[in-house]
Amino acid sequence: MAGVRPVRAGRRLPLAWTGTIPFFAYVGLFLLLPTGIVVWNSLTDASGKLNLGSIKTLFDPAVRMYFVNSLELSAISAVVGAVFGAVIAYAVASGNPDGLVRRLATAGSGVLAQFGGVTLAFAFNAAIGPTSGFLTKASWYYDFPQGISLIYVYFQVPLMVLVFLPAVDGMKMQWREATENLGGSTWHFWRHVGGPLLAPAFLGSTLLLFANSLSAYATVQAWENQIAYVVPQQISIAITSEVGLASANEAQVLALGMVIVVAVVMVSYTLLQRRTSRWLR
Amino acid sequence: MAAVTPVGAVTPAEVEAPQPRGSMRSSRLRRLNLFRWTVFTLATLFFLLPLFAMVRFSFVGTQPGEYTISAWTQIASYPGLLDAIRITLELAVITVIVELSLLVPTMIWVRLRVQWLSRTIEFLCLLPLTIPAIVLVVGLAPVYRSVRQHVSLSPLQLFWAYVILALPYAYRALAAGLDAIDVRTLAEAARSLGASWFTVMVRVVAPNMWQALLNAMLLTTALVLGEFTIASILLYTNLQVALYQISRATLDAGVLFSTSAASLLFAFLLLLILSYVGRQRGRERR
Amino acid sequence: MRAARAKALTGIVALALVVTGCSSSSGGSSSSSGTDWATTTSAAAGGGMDALVAAAKKEGTLNVIALPPTWANYGAIISAFTAKYGIKVNSANPNGSSQEEVNAVKQQAGTAAAPDVLDIGMSVALANTSLLAPYKVATWNDIPSAQVEPTGLWFQDYGGYMAIGYDSAKFGTISSINDLMGSKFKNAIALNGNPTQANAALNGVMMANLAVGGTLDDIAKGVDFFHQLKQAGNFVPVQATTATVKAGTTPVVFDWDYLNATHGADVPSWKLFIPSNAILGGYYAQAINKQAPHPAAARLWEEFLYSQDPQGGQNLWLQGGARPVEMPAMIANKSIDTAAAAKLPQAAGSAVFMSADQASAASAYLAKNWASAIK
Numbered sequence: 016m017a018g019v020r021p022v023r024a025g026r027r028l029p030l031a032w033t034g035t036i037p038f039f040a041y042v043g044l045f046l047l048l049p050t051g052i053v054v055w056n057s058l059t060d061a062s063g064k065l066n067l068g069s070i071k072t073l074f075d076p077a078v079r080m081y082f083v084n085s086l087e088l089s090a091i092s093a094v095v096g097a098v099f100g101a102v103i104a105y106a107v108a109s110g111n112p113d114g115l116v117r118r119l120a121t122a123g124s125g126v127l128a129q130f131g132g133v134t135l136a137f138a139f140n141a142a143i144g145p146t147s148g149f150l151t152k153a154s155w156y157y158d159f160p161q162g163i164s165l166i167y168v169y170f171q172v173p174l175m176v177l178v179f180l181p182a183v184d185g186m187k188m189q190w191r192e193a194t195e196n197l198g199g200s201t202w203h204f205w206r207h208v209g210g211p212l213l214a215p216a217f218l219g220s221t222l223l224l225f226a227n228s229l230s231a232y233a234t235v236q237a238w239e240n241q242i243a244y245v246v247p248q249q250i251s252i253a254i255t256s257e258v259g260l261a262s263a264n265e266a267q268v269l270a271l272g273m274v275i276v277v278a279v280v281m282v283s284y285t286l287l288q289r290r291t292s293r294w295l296r
Numbered sequence: 297m298a299a300v301t302p303v304g305a306v307t308p309a310e311v312e313a314p315q316p317r318g319s320m321r322s323s324r325l326r327r328l329n330l331f332r333w334t335v336f337t338l339a340t341l342f343f344l345l346p347l348f349a350m351v352r353f354s355f356v357g358t359q360p361g362e363y364t365i366s367a368w369t370q371i372a373s374y375p376g377l378l379d380a381i382r383i384t385l386e387l388a389v390i391t392v393i394v395e396l397s398l399l400v401p402t403m404i405w406v407r408l409r410v411q412w413l414s415r416t417i418e419f420l421c422l423l424p425l426t427i428p429a430i431v432l433v434v435g436l437a438p439v440y441r442s443v444r445q446h447v448s449l450s451p452l453q454l455f456w457a458y459v460i461l462a463l464p465y466a467y468r469a470l471a472a473g474l475d476a477i478d479v480r481t482l483a484e485a486a487r488s489l490g491a492s493w494f495t496v497m498v499r500v501v502a503p504n505m506w507q508a509l510l511n512a513m514l515l516t517t518a519l520v521l522g523e524f525t526i527a528s529i530l531l532y533t534n535l536q537v538a539l540y541q542i543s544r545a546t547l548d549a550g551v552l553f554s555t556s557a558a559s560l561l562f563a564f565l566l567l568l569i570l571s572y573v574g575r576q577r578g579r580e581r582r
Numbered sequence: 583m584r585a586a587r588a589k590a591l592t593g594i595v596a597l598a599l600v601v602t603g604c605s606s607s608s609g610g611s612s613s614s615s616g617t618d619w620a621t622t623t624s625a626a627a628g629g630g631m632d633a634l635v636a637a638a639k640k641e642g643t644l645n646v647i648a649l650p651p652t653w654a655n656y657g658a659i660i661s662a663f664t665a666k667y668g669i670k671v672n673s674a675n676p677n678g679s680s681q682e683e684v685n686a687v688k689q690q691a692g693t694a695a696a697p698d699v700l701d702i703g704m705s706v707a708l709a710n711t712s713l714l715a716p717y718k719v720a721t722w723n724d725i726p727s728a729q730v731e732p733t734g735l736w737f738q739d740y741g742g743y744m745a746i747g748y749d750s751a752k753f754g755t756i757s758s759i760n761d762l763m764g765s766k767f768k769n770a771i772a773l774n775g776n777p778t779q780a781n782a783a784l785n786g787v788m789m790a791n792l793a794v795g796g797t798l799d800d801i802a803k804g805v806d807f808f809h810q811l812k813q814a815g816n817f818v819p820v821q822a823t824t825a826t827v828k829a830g831t832t833p834v835v836f837d838w839d840y841l842n843a844t845h846g847a848d849v850p851s852w853k854l855f856i857p858s859n860a861i862l863g864g865y866y867a868q869a870i871n872k873q874a875p876h877p878a879a880a881r882l883w884e885e886f887l888y889s890q891d892p893q894g895g896q897n898l899w900l901q902g903g904a905r906p907v908e909m910p911a912m913i914a915n916k917s918i919d920t921a922a923a924a925k926l927p928q929a930a931g932s933a934v935f936m937s938a939d940q941a942s943a944a945s946a947y948l949a950k951n952w953a954s955a956i957k
Contacts, residue, residue: 031409035417038402042420046460049435050427080953099339106335109328116336122567125465125515126560127343129522133540134350134556140831141553142349145769145818147831149349154769157818159957169346172339177465177515181472195324223425223464230428233524241776241783241819242956250430256779257680258945259705270431277426285419353829441689531674531686531695544677544823545651552825 054274057267069268078249082272085229085245088160092167093225099168100175100224101183101217107176108183121180124173131170132233139166139238159244163235170234171224178223182216215290222284226277246273347560354553367550371558380538383451387534388520391458392513395466398459400509403470404497407479421467424460429525432457440530451532458520465515473508477501514567521563535559620877623734624718625885631720634885635667637878644671644879647686647697648678652824652844654740655902662893663886669879679780680706680866687713687871698880700869703781705941707736707867715872717881719888724911729865739887740840740904741865743856743929744782744789747827747842748834751851759793759807759857762834767816772832774822774841778948785864786836788936788944792860798936801944802951809955817956824848838864839927840903854927863933865907890917897922 057069072078107120143153156162186209194204232247243249246269253266354367371377399421406414424432436457443453479501486500487493502509524536533541539559543552619637622628628637638644644663651657660671674695675682680702690696700714707714716734729738748756753766762771777783791797791804811817822832827845835845839854846852868887874880887895888908896906897919905926912918936944 031405032413034405035402035410035413038398038417039420041398042460042463045436045439045456046420046424046427046432049432049439052435052438053431077950077953102335103339106332110332118568118571121511122514122564122571123343125518125567126522126564129518129563130560131522132524132536133543133552134560135346137543137552137556138346138350140820141353142346144831146833147829149352150345154815157769157820169343173343178468181468181475184472185475201324201327223422226426230426230430232428232430237821239819240821241773243776243778243953244957247428247430250428252776252779254434254685255679255681257682257703257706257781258778258784258948259709259942260778260945260949261681266434270428270434273428273431281419281423281426284422285415288415288418437689441691441693528675531690541676543825544821546823546825548825548828 050274053267053270057264057271069264069271072265072268073272078269078272081243081246081249081269082276084159085247086276088164088167088235088245089225089228091160091164092171092228093221095164096168096171096224096228097175097179097217097221100172100220101179101213103172104176104179104183108180108186109188112184120176124176127173128170128177131231133237135166135169135234136237139169157239163238163244166234166238167228167231171228174227175220175224179216179220182213182220186212215287219284219287222280222287226280226284229273229276229280347557350553351557354550354557356550364550367548367554368558370548370551371555374538374542376533377535377538377542377555380533380535383533384521384535387452387455387458388517390452390455391462391520392516394455395459395462395516396509396512399463399466399470399512400502401497403467403474404479404483404501405493407474408483418467418471421463423463425464429461430529432460433526433529436526437530451527451534454527454530454532454534457526457530458516458523461523461526462516462519465519466512469508469511469515470505473505473511476508477504510570514570518563518567521559618877619881620715620872620874622877622881623716624722625720625881628881631885634878634882638669638876638882639667641876641879642669643876644669644883645674645695645698645875646671646883647674647700648676648680648683649673649701650676652841653902654840654899654904658901659887659895659898662898663883666886666893667882669882684710684713687873691873694875696871696873696875698871698874698876699883700871701739701866702736702869703866704738704864705781705938705945707869708938711735713872714869715874715877717870717884719884721888721890721908721911724890724908725888726907726910729907736867736869738865738907739868740899740906741863742838742840742904743927743933744785744836744860744862744864745839745842745854745856745927746834746836747846747852747854749827749830749846749849749851750853752833755853756855759790759860762811762816763814765814767814767834769815769818770832771811771816771834772818772820772822772836774835774837776952778945778952781864782838782841783836784941784944784948785838785862785936787948789836789857789860789862792862792934793857798934798940799943801947805948805951805955812956819956827852838904840905843903843927856927856929858930861929861931861933863935865935890915892917892919900926 058067059065073082103120107117110116140147140156142148142150143156145152145154145156148156153162190208190212191204194208199207230247232251235245236248236251240248243252250266250269250273252260253262253269255261355363355365402417406417440453482500482504483496486496491500521535523534524540527534528537528540539552539555542555546552617628617633617637619628619634625631625634628634646660649656649660651660660673663669664671672695674686674697678686680700683697683700683702684706686697687700702710711731714735718734719737722730722734722737725737731737746756746759746762753770756762761767773783773786774780775783777787787804787808788798788801789804790807791801794803794807796803808817818832820826820832822835822837822845824845824847826832827835828848835842837845839856842852842854868884870877870880870884887899890896890908890912896908896912897917899906900909900919900922903926906912909918909923913923
């Protein structure tokens with residue numbers, strides 16, 4: 016037949032990756048380069064020589080406290096958000112894929128996952144603030160980590176729904192029915208089929224929530240701004256302090272610390288994802 | 297099915313989605329529905345209560361017990377706010393266009409020809425979720441500065457950074473869409489009929505993942521509407537920065553609440569409407 | 583094939599760039615003939631006020647930064663300036679700190695958006711003199727010599743006393759700082775920011791320090807005071823704004839008296855308390871960016887701020903509740919707005935000021951101890 020071209024020309028195969036150049040160029044320039052700049056600046060001194068002394072300051076007790084606080088807040092909000100988010104995701108996924116509930120949940124999650132900062136903190140203050148709360152006046156609202164964890168959960172749960180829903184969708188209902196037909200109960204299903212299946216995706220999503228919470232800044236700063244609890248708040252002080260405590264170097268060292276923590280999280284996430292993909296293909 | 301359910305009765309499952317759950321026992325179904333509705337009720341309560349408190353606050357007047365809509369009518373009177381809304385909406389459009397042009401061809405290409413890169417792409421796309429905006433900005437600021445020496449940058453130039461921020465969400469949505477269709481077969485069929493790669497992507501694959509494309513658009517838009525940190529550190533005034541400035545300068549706490557509630561409502565309705573538009577288009581094609 | 587895709591991509595990116603309006607830099611300033619205002623150190627040296635006004639009008643724009651409209655009446659000042667000279671004022675980042683102003687100067691150096699003039703705290707001014715241009719306003723001699731840098735790199739502009747603003751309807755009258763420990767102040771008391779970050783907050787802690795018996799050289803007692811406030815549950819670390827005061831979220835605020843006055847603008851029972859043994863004053867300073875994109879407009883702005891006209895900057899600051907630096911001279915030559923001056927909170931005694939060394943010692947102590955004391 017005329018007009019039929021060979022689908023794969025053997026000699027073109029090695030160059031196929033060049034089609035991804037625009038993507039890598041863009042990400043390289045606007046994501047990797049800025050991160051690299053931060054890492055580089057924190058490891059070198061003003062004249063450009065390598066100076067690893069700044070890494071030592073990461074172990075200062077004051078700096079350690081910021082990281083400990085950050086990790087604590089992130090862990091709590093990630094775990095709580097992941098559990099509730101997973102439950103909601105399952106409830107949504109087990110319904111009509113075209114139905115109104117699903118749409119509302121997706122639109123709502125999309126909006127609420129991005130809802131943060133001043134408006135979220137004020138909304139919570141209006142709801143449960145110790146002086147102006149309308150539902151109740153929670154005296155623990157300004158305690159760390161209780162008050163801020165609750166606020167973080169508010170955007171972590173929708174984020175979990177967004178990232179975990181595809182995994183739940185991939186778990187085919189046929190497996191549920193098969194278990195049933197073989198005489199298994201709900202508990203059986205979750206213990207031997209659903210659980211192990213979703214576990215890697217669940218843990219991976221939890222790690223994502225964890226990393227997301229680590230980097231959140233606007234919300235905690237709006238919740239309270241007179242004590243620096245977490246690392247992003249201290250980074251902001253190091254950049255903007257007008258009482259002589261501004262230190263570009265401190266900001267970069269703290270940023271380096273965050274990049275390291277995040278790198279650990281992302282590596283764990285990738286390893287977990289390798290296990291998920293086996294089942295969901 | 298007739299053996300399970302009484303003749304003539306229609307279970308909720310069959311009305312909604314006969315295919316996946318038609319073969320479940322009705323007791324299982326009832327428990328499932330009970331579970332679902334409990335979850336939805338509790339979730340709705342949790343998420344709506346702060347929003348309700350916020351909206352209620354926006355109607356509170358100066359004396360206790362007094363209610364007024366002045367906080368809402370005042371919104372239009374902040375001239376900077378309308379400008380900021382316009383800029384943010386324009387930013388959203390540009391970000392969506394660039395985001396999809398960058399991601400969709402790349403992801404399709406990778407699925408078809410360069411699978412070994414897919415892990416790397418996924419990793420890179422998830423990275424922005426984990427790198428704090430503050431770190432990103434510290435590194436981006438020099439880039440913006442050197443460009444600003446030569447060219448005056450309008451706030452719309454924020455899109456370069458926003459495309460990065462939206463990568464995790466857009467990637468997820470598009471990946472889910474690509475997983476659902478058999479890209480290989482479609483592509484091979486089209487190619488064997490003589491289509492160019494461009495045609496394959498734009499006229500064959502993309503229409504089949506319309507829902508995912510829409511999803512990606514919605515998530516990107518939601519992100520742009522809600523972004524604060526990068527805009528404020530780079531000294532641009534977008535919607536959230538404008539809201540923040542109003543909150544610091546206003547005499548009236550109600551205005552902060554009314555503007556936030558309005559912006560949330562607007563984003564939510566936009567997403568909801570777009571999700572319906574997408575579905576109808578998808579339907580027609582089948 | 584790939585070419586088609588690449589073309590489409592480049593087309594889209596190019597379209598995006600065009601649409602987003604990249605315009606070539608309008609660059610700066612210096613006129614082709616006549617004075618280079620960027621290096622002129624006074625109006626007289628540049629050919630007189632008329633020449634300055636003309637050059638500024640030609641530039642047409644002024645970039646200011648970190649000037650909230652409700653801070654010392656800046657909203658009215660900006661409007662008055664624009665109304666008088668027709669120069670458009672771009673106000674960036676109104677809630678920024680002094681350090682952010684300096685960051686913007688460095689980050690945007692060479693661009694048309696860089697700040698022209700700065701209103702900064704003293705420690706930031708002293709640390710960044712290399713970025714500033716010397717200039718002496720027409721009323722230079724009316725500024726006390728202790729409050730200027732001799733060549734005019736910076737010159738103080740307005741100040742106030744640190745005060746505790748509170749809603750007397752809720753709390754009665756406060757007569758001593760130790761009243762704040764009482765149980766009726768639960769979740770009521772706030773500073774204006776983080777003392778390791780914001781000048782106003784640092785001075786708030788120092789004022790409390792002085793009130794409970796500490797000295798300007800040692801802020802430990804002040805930190806301990808706030809530690810006890812937190813233990814008692816009286817400290818609410820949320821940013822106090824006019825809106826939060828009105829909503830009752832922050833009914834007691836440590837802030838400069840001129841800011842506290844605006845916080846309480848809508849609360850008729852709002853009162854200010856300045857402890858008699860802790861009258862802590864603080865002044866901010868004006869400075870001109872050495873690389874200002876609009877040097878003539880920058881200098882005209884300074885002349886406006888230091889003009890003693892009834893509608894000049896000094897009186898406008900006074901109407902915002904702040905004490906203008908030329909106040910003693912203006913009282914003497916009767917150009918002061920006496921009605922506004924009478925509204926200033928009276929302090930029973932003379933004010934003390936932190937020196938630069940005392941301020942840095944205080945910050946250093948706070949850097950080490952604030953977070954652990956207050957958590």
